[in-house]
Amino acid sequence: MTSALLFKEWKKTKWFAIGAFAVGLALLTYIFLKLGRSFRMVGLEHLWDVIVNRDQFLFRDVKYFPLATGFCLALAQFVPEMIQKRIKLSLHLPLSNRKIVFSMLGFGLLALLSIFVLHLIVILTFSVFYFPMEIIESMVYTLLPWYVAGLTAYAFTSWICLEPTWKRRIFNALLMFASLQLCFLSDFPAAYSLVVSVVLLIPLYVLPFGYFSVQRFKVGIQD
Amino acid sequence: MKNIKYLIIVLGTMILAWLLPKSYHLVTDKASPNIFTYYSSIDKAFCAIEFDDVKGHLIRKNVKTNKEYSEAEFDSILPMFYSMQLFSDGRMPKSINGKDINPRVVNSKKFFFRVKPADKNKPHIPLYTLFESMSKRVRIEMPGDVFRLTDRIEFINPETNEINEEKSELFNKQFIKKGFQFPAKMAAGNPSTRKAYEEGYFIVDNKDQIFHLKMVNAKPFLKKVPLPDGVVPNYLQTMEPDDRSFYAFVFDTNQELHIITTNAYSLQEIPMPECDVDKDQLLIMANPLYWNLNVVSGKGKEVWAIDADTKEFVDKTSIVGVEQGVNYSKYFLPFSVGFTSGNTRYIKPIFYFGSYLVLLSNLILALAFAMIIRYRKQKIQILPVVWISITGIYGFIASIIFNR
Numbered sequence: 001m002t003s004a005l006l007f008k009e010w011k012k013t014k015w016f017a018i019g020a021f022a023v024g025l026a027l028l029t030y031i032f033l034k035l036g037r038s039f040r041m042v043g044l045e046h047l048w049d050v051i052v053n054r055d056q057f058l059f060r061d062v063k064y065f066p067l068a069t070g071f072c073l074a075l076a077q078f079v080p081e082m083i084q085k086r087i088k089l090s091l092h093l094p095l096s097n098r099k100i101v102f103s104m105l106g107f108g109l110l111a112l113l114s115i116f117v118l119h120l121i122v123i124l125t126f127s128v129f130y131f132p133m134e135i136i137e138s139m140v141y142t143l144l145p146w147y148v149a150g151l152t153a154y155a156f157t158s159w160i161c162l163e164p165t166w167k168r169r170i171f172n173a174l175l176m177f178a179s180l181q182l183c184f185l186s187d188f189p190a191a192y193s194l195v196v197s198v199v200l201l202i203p204l205y206v207l208p209f210g211y212f213s214v215q216r217f218k219v220g221i222q223d
Numbered sequence: 224m225k226n227i228k229y230l231i232i233v234l235g236t237m238i239l240a241w242l243l244p245k246s247y248h249l250v251t252d253k254a255s256p257n258i259f260t261y262y263s264s265i266d267k268a269f270c271a272i273e274f275d276d277v278k279g280h281l282i283r284k285n286v287k288t289n290k291e292y293s294e295a296e297f298d299s300i301l302p303m304f305y306s307m308q309l310f311s312d313g314r315m316p317k318s319i320n321g322k323d324i325n326p327r328v329v330n331s332k333k334f335f336f337r338v339k340p341a342d343k344n345k346p347h348i349p350l351y352t353l354f355e356s357m358s359k360r361v362r363i364e365m366p367g368d369v370f371r372l373t374d375r376i377e378f379i380n381p382e383t384n385e386i387n388e389e390k391s392e393l394f395n396k397q398f399i400k401k402g403f404q405f406p407a408k409m410a411a412g413n414p415s416t417r418k419a420y421e422e423g424y425f426i427v428d429n430k431d432q433i434f435h436l437k438m439v440n441a442k443p444f445l446k447k448v449p450l451p452d453g454v455v456p457n458y459l460q461t462m463e464p465d466d467r468s469f470y471a472f473v474f475d476t477n478q479e480l481h482i483i484t485t486n487a488y489s490l491q492e493i494p495m496p497e498c499d500v501d502k503d504q505l506l507i508m509a510n511p512l513y514w515n516l517n518v519v520s521g522k523g524k525e526v527w528a529i530d531a532d533t534k535e536f537v538d539k540t541s542i543v544g545v546e547q548g549v550n551y552s553k554y555f556l557p558f559s560v561g562f563t564s565g566n567t568r569y570i571k572p573i574f575y576f577g578s579y580l581v582l583l584s585n586l587i588l589a590l591a592f593a594m595i596i597r598y599r600k601q602k603i604q605i606l607p608v609v610w611i612s613i614t615g616i617y618g619f620i621a622s623i624i625f626n627r
Contacts, residue, residue: 043381043382044381044382045381045382048381049352049414051348052347052348052350052369052414053352053415129384130384131384132350132371132379132384134348134350134371135348135350138348141346168624175231175234175235178238178242179234179238185563185570186570188346188568189348190348191346191568191570192569192570193346194569194571195572205230205234206234208227209231211227212227212231216627221627
């Protein structure tokens with residue numbers, strides 16, 4: 001039953017997931033081409049100098065891509081469920097509601113995580129050829145909060161979609177905007193290095209919120 | 224189910240504890256006046272430029288006598304600060320305090336040096352560019368490699384991203400020979416080609432010893448700096464003054480300031496106002512006669528003048544920070560959470576706690592919450608009431624919104 005549920009989620013989101021991955025790859029290709037041009041024009045020594053001594057970050061264009069992906073994936077997955085309250089059908093499956101909701105949320109989170117991990121692998125593979133470990137480490141600390149923002153946006157947007165009342169959706173959205181700011185407090189490279197392990201926990205903290213809204217839906221709270 | 228509700232309330236509370244005080248400060252904060260203050264070698268007193276609220280314009284005055292000056296008079300009172308203007312007008316005295324004054328002397332002894340807490344407390348990539356100190360070229364040129372300090376010194380070629388083993392070995396031998404203890408705690412240098420000359424790096428090793436590293440004719444130059452007893456370096460910043468009288472500023476763990484002089488690397492103490500390099504800003508405005516040391520802290524600005532030659536204390540003045548008015552927030556905001564600070568480039572949670580008086584308003588809010596719950600005909604829940612008693616207005620708003 002769980003695999004059938006996951007298949008349903010895959011059917012709903014596959015084109016979006018493939019599209020998001022492709023758009024991400026296109027974005028990275030653009031960044032790599034831009035960097036390749038800089039390598040040829042000014043040389044790697046100058047680029048290293050700019051990164052190390054002038055605190056520049058080469059992958060700044062990636063900043064809002066994970067956020068947009070997380071937000072859109074949640075919409076693609078849960079808006080169809082909420083149109084004409086189709087989620088009722090899913091909740092009537094012979095599985096506990098908890099298992100149903102967490103399977104759906106877990107699927108989305110894993111799909112998103114797979115896209116992001118593949119992107120990070122591509123970035124790191126490119127980077128190890130041109131940069132030493134010190135620069136790569138700083139790069140990872142700078143990128144991680146942006147990718148975590150994508151996962152957090154997914155968890156929050158799912159919660160907002162699954163919420164049965166509009167009034168509460170507005171409060172949920174306000175909480176989402178404020179919380180997401182936590183991942184964009186500074187553009188300074190590796191600014192999050194002291195708290196990165198805590199930042200990684202934010203999406204896991206928010207993910208169960210969707211189940212709370214489903215329970216509110218189940219007990220009949222509505223506009 | 225209930226646990227998830229509490230997770231939402233806790234998150235809502237924390238977000239409010241961050242954003243509500245931030246909004247309050249956005250509305251109520253006042254700028255502290257950073258009044259320009261400089262020691263006059265003519266008046267032998269501090270002079271300042273400040274805004275006169277009554278007259279509605281800037282006034283230039285002697286801080287001790289309160290005598291006011293016109294703009295042109297003020298140039299003459301502070302000849303070292305306005306030296307360019309005085310040389311251009313032909314108004315610069317030939318000598319001051321028995322010291323010959325000419326453009327060469329002024330330019331070689333005049334410098335500005337600023338240290339902000341965020342200069343020290345920021346993430347940095349531990350790769351360093353070591354320029355050739357005796358390049359025989361007018362301009363400093365990029366060396367074609369950078370070095371890292373791990374359990375040895377390694378030079379890496381950026382074009383190939385490979386280690387230059389030969390050069391690394393050459394330098395490493397020198398480090399071992401001089402007794403350098405890896406790993407290094409910090410390295411201070413100025414990796415810029417826009418400077419008059421190159422003096423390399425001052426590196427603090429694992430045993431708090433300072434070493435001077437230079438590259439001279441492509442060969443390593445490493446010299447240990449003799450430190451007086453009790454001086455443990457906390458932060459170093461190098462400088463290339465035109466008169467080549469010193470290499471670097473050393474802040475030690477006792478919050479004292481020293482310079483590493485070019486006279487056999489001897490350390491000279493620089494008297495300065497109380498300054499915590501992690502919290503306060505230091506600005507040194509030096510001239511051939513006096514060094515002005517400005518320390519800007521939460522309390523205001525403290526300015527000392529010291530003799531440029533002997534580094535002996537001469538005079539001091541202070542400017543008290545602006546009264547922020549009554550901080551009403553302490554009566555209704557029990558605490559606040561911040562993630563950024565002017566003192567650091569790192570993101571990290573910082574908690575500020577309010578007055579104990581806020582516990583009273585917390586209890587009133589907890590009571591109000593209990594009454595609202597009764598009015599909503601919900602069951603009284605102990606946890607949210609306790610939570611509001613601790614977190615006050617933040618917990619109250621979060622519980623009212625997300626309790627159902």
